[in-house]
Amino acid sequence: MPSPAPAQPSDRLVLLNPGPVNVHDDVRAAMASPDQCHREPEAAALIRRVREKATRIAGGDERHTSVLLAGSGTAALEAAFSSIVPADGRILILDNGNYGERLWRIVDVHGIPHVRMEFGWCDPIDVAAVDKALADDPSITHVGLVHHETSTGRLNPLREIGEVVARHGRQLAVDAISSLGSEELDLVADHIDWCVGTANKCLEGLPGVSFVTASRARLDALESVAPNTFYLDLYGHYISQDRKNAPLFTPALQVMTALEEALDRSLAEGVKVRGERYTALAERIRAGLAERGVRFLLPADQRANSVTNVYVPDGMTYEQLHDGLKAEGYVVYSTQEQLAGVFRVANMGQLSPAAIDGFLAAFDRVVAELGDAQA
Template sequence: MNDSTPPRPERLVLMNPGPVITDDRVRAALAGPDMCHREPEFSDLLTRVRHKTTLAAGGDERHTSVVLTGSGTAAVEAAVSSAVPRDGALLVVDNGHYGERFQHIADAHGIRTHRLELGWATPVDPAAVERALAADQGLTHVAVVHHETSSGMLNDVAAVARIAHAHGREVVVDAVSSIGAEHIALAEDGIDWLAGSANKCLEGAPGLGFVSAARTAFEGLAGAPRRSYYLDLHRHYTAQEKAQAPAFTPGIPAFYAFDEALDLALAEGREARHARYSALAGRLRDGLEELGLEILLPPGQRAASLTAVRIPAGIGYRELHRGLRAEGFVIYSAQEQLAADFFRLSTMGRMTETDIDRFLAALARTLPTRA
């Protein structure tokens, strides 16, 4: 190393909303032994992970989970393409990029939709959901995102579920960026289909998604359309529930890591993890405001795990990212219509107060000097 080479950061802090900084025990679990996925050892691992996932999703003895080797998007697509019947249709509640993703998934599978386009970073209007369902009796399912990660907004999915059930419809919830840290529960909130991911607030490794629902709902897919081969939930459910085996070759190291991460999540508890994330987010947001930076959402609408921040005048996102990366922090750009003006900071994963304080100091050094 010569005098012009910057020192290597002491710790790389991932402030992107997944993959997250994982516990040392989760990373160590990735190095588990080689295993054949058709042997009893993997059957035991799969069964444990499915049970713990259902508990993390707030399920009870009526519920179960199907775990897929794929991202959270794979889980969302599996839920939508499998659950909506041939003669069904989907009400898409869209107030950001991931609400819009529901629309794209439905389009890809030829599912009729009604898109309730509310506008990015606009709270869900329950009355508008009710009007849409009353106006179109052919809508069999409602799709809604719990944590809209494009803005950091937390949507009231329990209210949407109550309205949907009052009209005899089912609800598909994208909980990819919320499960593990925000209040969401299959049984308590009346969620019919919940799609999640291992590598965000559950703090596992990337590579696994899951769908949690009532056992009777999975059984009811027997006569559903086969819109996908790999993402056919009934195929996966039958293999995992009846044979205690995967339908296809799974990402075994990710299962090892998820098994460990679920143990840690269940031991900590959702409320404690929510409090931990909230404390980190509060420390971060206070520091951002002290630096004169603008946060996109008002306090009552923010998730505990993500903050969208306006890019300050006099610097672009790429320069901001480059400067902070050199100091050991990975920040995340906003998406599409927010990308020109905002960036995002996650407080998911094994982040510490020291990480937040170091980040705020690095950010202060990176910002343009005020006149």
């Protein structure tokens, strides 16, 4: 069982950005796996194992499987959202942040018929409005949702939306890139038809592999949907990996080996326990920043367990704060232009309580030094 309180190496930057994350030494060591040909039986066996473990972490069973992509989470998103909507279908994109907007940009660039519902970056999704939109428009066949909208740190109401979408007989496609592995999510209980995940966030792997998890029935049905892209054709990857037992194109085998180690650790720790570990770290961050008078973007009950969005203290810029903290060994993350003056502190990955305390102490030093310089 992985330790709930990992040690933080003193010679490594503490990554408080929402992915990539600080990983366990065993995950990093797996990157040094031997050179191998991707068309050999060992590679095929690795792909099968990783697909099965990724499916399990999403709550899937023998009816489900995962399709692996060489690329960041956006590669898997584009593979899913460009592949699942038939020519006579239409997708409803639920947008309340940067990553909801990204879903819209993906379907828009591929010319996929869509409807975009914008709720505002700091506003929750109105489930009743989604219900009405589906009731009023029978041409909508799919709904796209970001589970954890890290641009604001908001956790969207996955289960409630899943129940509404299922009741209307539509398909739900979920960007779970920043939630899978630490937030409650279940393919069956949440009525998820298409779930997109990545290695390098709450699963605590390294960047370079992402995946789409779905039922085999849904994937088989893609045979009748004409592809909109060549490299990211989801059905093509599925057929090659599942029926031909071979990758469609060259995979990132070393990164995949590291992902398998990360998945083994994730499954051993369990999503519930990892979520509790992350929650404890997030509460430590939030309590410390609250004591320092920092203002939060969202109310406490709307935040996910792995990212906290806060305003830069008065009298300094984000760049000054970031650079000062990085010089101290801690990396925080900006938000997009729509939320100027807000930054993100993530607690994904192998972080210890001591690392959080170190960050807060460094925060104090940087704020004091900038204050002294301006005095």
